[in-house]
Amino acid sequence: MKFIYQGLLLTAALMLTACGGGAGSSGATAPNPTAVCDPADPSTYAECGTVLVALTDADGDFVNYTVDVLSLELEMANGRVVETLPRSTRINFTDYVDLTELVTAATVPPGTYVAGTIRLDYSSAEVYVEAADVSKEAIVKDMDGNVLTETELKIHLSNRDRLIVTRGRPALLQLDFDLEASHTVDIAPTPADALSEQFILAEVVPVDEKDIRVRGPLISVSEDAMSYNVAIRPFHDLQGDFGRVTVYVTDDTEFEVNEDVYTGIDGLRALNAAGPGTPTVAAGTLDVANREFTADIVLAGSSVPGIERDAVVGNVIKRDGNFLTIRGATIIPSDRRAHFHDDVVVEVGPDTKVFRDGDRQSDFSIDAISIGQRVTVRGSQPTPSMGANAPQVLFDATQGSVRMHLTHLTGVVNTVMTGQTDITLHSIDRRRVGIFDFTGTGMSADLDADPDNYEVETGSLRLADFAEGKPISAKGFPNAFGMAPPDFNGRTVIDYTGVRSALGIGWGAEGTTAPYSRIGPDGIALDNDNANIAVRHYIKQGPILIDLTQLDSDTVIVPSDRGRSVFYIKTADSLRMYSDFTDFADDLTASLDGSTAARSMHARGSYEADTNVFSANKIGVYLLEPEI
Structure with missing residues (x-):
């Protein structure tokens, strides 16, 4: 049986800055390359620029997608x-649904950049999908069924949007590696098969923006500037220097330094007292115009997962007294590389410290940890294990700590009332609701959380009455264990008008020469009755799947009138990008000349079921050109 998984979107955001000139994009005069800039010679750095490279992904059904990034080149x-990476680094793309990770601050020559290449190593990959509510290993293969070892993905910038870097002024390039469009997953075999035809595109002006995370050992602190400097060390790397970056803080920045909580200047002073070399992790926002990263939360010293103590990251799916079962766990040992393990049993106790993102208090008890909660647990793993599906690992956090993170729900609205929305719960942090055991969540057994009528406290975030029966997305925290109802305290609630949708359709290995009933400057109409439509033919709107072949009319895809959009056409050896929909439509019309076939199409944006119109910020089409 085959399923098309809503996959991951890998985004590499590269902000190129330099030491005293200017930058631009399309339409600007290209600068003369500065010959004296040698990235290997620090004495020439005044003539160079700096590239900040960040990686992220989008929501999807891969439980784990860990590969080694060998290199990231700019041409x-x-x-x-x-080359922008000083050494290879290992990344689990599923860790970055809601965050972007700053990977490197590389020194580059000023000039016009026209392409980028990323190389991935799958030889020791850890890739897992969800099948029948459990994690199942998947092997990534090319479309001919060959197991992938190393891949090279190259993207050419459009003539309109080439990246021009001169000294002093910032430019931004965002690379999107869309794994949803790239993978067809067959869960029937063991291991599962993930067939890949890889997509990558680049945006001079990004369509999507996210918060950014910066990791690395402390270099120095400036209380006057309310900032500190780190040597970037991305993901869970314990070695290497990927460049330097300044992290700014505010009076409201939350700090946890060696498991003590501070705010603002007090946190900065505690960080300074910890001294150079102290591990740090900061999450916040990047002001591209001013080239400043400002942290909302900073962890340092033993508060950083995998420093001094082992750590586990995942979601609580069951609680039996002081024993928590963590599903989809990443184990971060203090002395080995991080790895995936499906289930980990964590023991907590009265001496376990409990923290919560966004709360300055540090006196939470273990009773605050309930079903569904996403957590980072710090403690010890008595028996090391590297097998993802080995028997459950017992993790001791009785003298450790637990940090509770924002947890993401999706579902369908049942009832809307003042201060509360009751929903049919479909997933928690991308895991199907069927894996969660809500026993003990209520003040009595009959008040335990019911996924068919899950009560979300919304406060002043009341949804419109017409949202009933529509998809919903919420971020917040499950109520304390044994204290429901309500079941969940929503910090952010998005009704169906704001829930992002994804469209995916394929026409088989040979494709079709007539995928559309109409192509024009105002939109594209799919031929929903095309005989070559294959297994992929859905719109995913939050938790709802809409079968394109069962709709009464052809689905029309139009460019969104909100924000920036990007459109692209991929062939076997190139990818052509457009920021103007008319240019894209003209190219698509000319390309589909009767001999060229379309193999797949995907889009991201919003869908209106009443009109069967998909408004897209991103559209990609894969074309099979005839062999010459």
């Missing part, structure tokens, strides 16, 4: 290639 118009 100039004169053919010069610049």
